[in-house]
Amino acid sequence: MSTKNIFIKLLLILSLFFAACSDSPEIDNETMLDGDQIFDPSLYNPEQYLVSLSIDNPSSTQKNKSVIIAVHGYSGSTFEWDEFRAFSAINADILISQVLLGGHGRTYEEFKKSTWKDWQKPIMAEYNALREKGYTNISFAGSSTACPLVLNLIKEGSIGDNGMKNIFLIDPIVIPSDKTLTLVGLVGPMLGYFEATNTTIESNYYYRFRPQETLNELLDLIDKVRKDLQKGYKLPTGTQLKVYKSIKDDVADAVSAVLIYKGLKNSDNLPINIEMLHSELHVVTRLNGRDDVTQKDRNIQQQVFEDMLMRLMQ
Template sequence: MKITKRRPDPFFYEGKKEVGILLIHGFTGSPAELSLLGKFLHQTGYTVYAPLLAGHGKTPEEMKKTNKDDWWNSVLEAYEHLKQKGYDRIIAIGLSMGGILALKLAMEKPLLAVIPMAAPIFVHDRRVALTRWLKYFITYSVKEKKEEHIESQLASYDRVPVICVESLHKLIKEVKVSLNKVGIPTLVIQGMNDETVVPESANYIFNNINSTLKEIKWYHQSTHIITLDNEREKLFEDIRLFLERVSK
């Protein structure tokens, strides 16, 4: 699939199957990072909805006004939107923070399955744990750019509100201690070259959920935004096969 620059807008694609797919983007990101996956899943017959989380897709100043509760409420609203559209069988797929939110959704709402991709339990940047103090001295931190084939596809912020990083850290800790509440079919996905999330996060999730049906997939040539990286077509096919298995 060819990659082209996209907007941060949410998208909804109606499919023929009775399963609705909820795609949840990452921290400071947008549905753009899930656009190729969304189109692929729609082409295979699924209804796909990728909402824009609160505070995202506008400006870092707007995001600064939001926190984990606002992002979570965006996910709940999206879930209810799919229910109102008549989809009682819903599968949540999330990237990065979206993966953490997808796992939280699996703890609190009926889902057919959940797929966390590059979900952060442990992160490379140790400053994340210090944001409760750093927020008093630094308002924004500069976000490093990705490789061109990924960056050209993104619609994300170049600055990160430090107070929002603190809220993300709290969200991760909340989900981490409650992973045993996840008991539905789960596909854990992780790139080995992830520059943001420590890959061991995937093993931690896999080992601490209570799902009888659970799989873990590793991608040895992929970085954090795995949905846009070099192994994306393999990733999409692995997701398709898992969805077929759990939605029969």
């Protein structure tokens, strides 16, 4: 029997099997972000998370202070940058906006119908609001999917010359580690959603169920960013970028860092800064809620935080 015929029969079997499955997951509303009772806290108290809302009339000193827009990844929430905020409060005098991606931090159904452009909108909304209030020292920190979202903004010219001082990319995903993700378009409609393994704490801050529609959006985003990087482009004048990439993690292939290094240059055509971390965690800047966190993990996290703050205060 030919390989093609075997593949077709396998698809038929899968189709019949999953046809009997519900495309709506069983959600525990009391314990899961996916439900209708737990929401991201920034939706209730946005002024506690966004600098543009927390300070009505910034002084000239505040306008010149370093302010960083910190953005989480796909299926996550503002929780992802809580540890950086806590570390910075003790070790630096900076302002932090923790931005919630569009469609996130709400119910499963709201997440399901969101697009990657929806995810991106709050980033630009906060950036523009800070600019309008006169802040002059704005930087960006993104983890995982937040990285291709901001890379797309750079490519599209949404962030102009001298508009952003530093960009920090934590485990950017351009090439996924799990190559079966590319099959989402094929089997996704049959499955409806994919289930992640979250700890009890993580279930409050990360979606356990990933709608196939949003995974297709993620694939569309990283495919676009990959093609742009293959063509090559430059950072705006006055912007420095550094990538912190785990040598091995189960979400973002290390090749992602290579593609960014090859495809993105500083405005003077010099290479950008890449630091490979001896870690197997995806987004080591977030350790809270994980199982089996080691002292090595905490040391790497502190090293990254200290390096970021050093660059912000230069």
